[in-house]
Amino acid sequence: MAASWLLKRWCSTAATETTKGTRWQRLVNSRAGVWCRSLLGDYKEACREAVLGARERPLKASVYLGLLGGMYACYYSNPDDASFETSLLETSNRLALLSPWIRSGTSDGHVQTLVKLRNEGRLRYASLGIASLTYYTDYDSESSLYEARCSAISVPWAELPKRVLDVGFAGRWWVLDHKMKDFDINEEEFKHLPPALVAAVPASPQITERNERLHQESWKAVVMEDESNELDDMDTTVKETESNCI
Secondary structure, three states: OHHHHHHHHHHHHHHHHHHHOOHHHHHHOOHHHHHHHHHHHHHHHHHHHHHHHHHHOHHHHHHHHHHHHHHHHHHHOOOOHHHHHHHHHHHHHHHHOOOOOOOOHHHHHHHHHHHHHHHOOOEEEEEOOOOEEEEEOOOOOOOOOHHHHOOOOOOOHHHHHHHEEEEEEOOEEHHHHHHOOOOOOOHHHHOOOOHHHHOOOOOOHHHHHHHHHHHHHHOOOOOOOOHHHHHHHHHHHHHHHHHHHO
């Protein structure tokens, strides 16, 4: 009796599964499956239209591909906060190797300001995808002061352009590199020069090379010729002259 009941139950279950189909078929025919199939179809149609449009207008397609490649290169080479700190420490060490009398005041002042803000914990970093910004705030991020925690009296975003210290793009921090140009030249030394020297035009590279060559030749040893050789040469010249006259 029990065996016949189990046989009927198994047959009815098999028939039900056959009518409904497999689990994968039920998933494909569900709402989520239909939505996924329509989404894939839209993407397939968009790709096909993009390929056809690139064949019809190759110049426009190449411009778009160049822009996309440039954006990806900028995103890949976008500097982060660690690279800014590394560049800051390297420039600070390079200035520390120079005497204060020959440092550039512009370079030294800018680097000292950045180092002070870094030590106070007031430097901030913001990534824009293809570029980065470094700006400063009034308080440390870990400060527990009421002015630092209250959002109602915080600095608005409209003042962010005034607080930007550097811009990172294409793997470089442009403001820091610009400030470090001629960092080993003290501009204060040239403020007291006469106007004639200030307005003097620097020598061309050809004149500079010629002066360096002459300076190097002036250090060479003087070669003295033997007097006997000179007398022999004079005798030979006299004999040749007499023979020609005869």
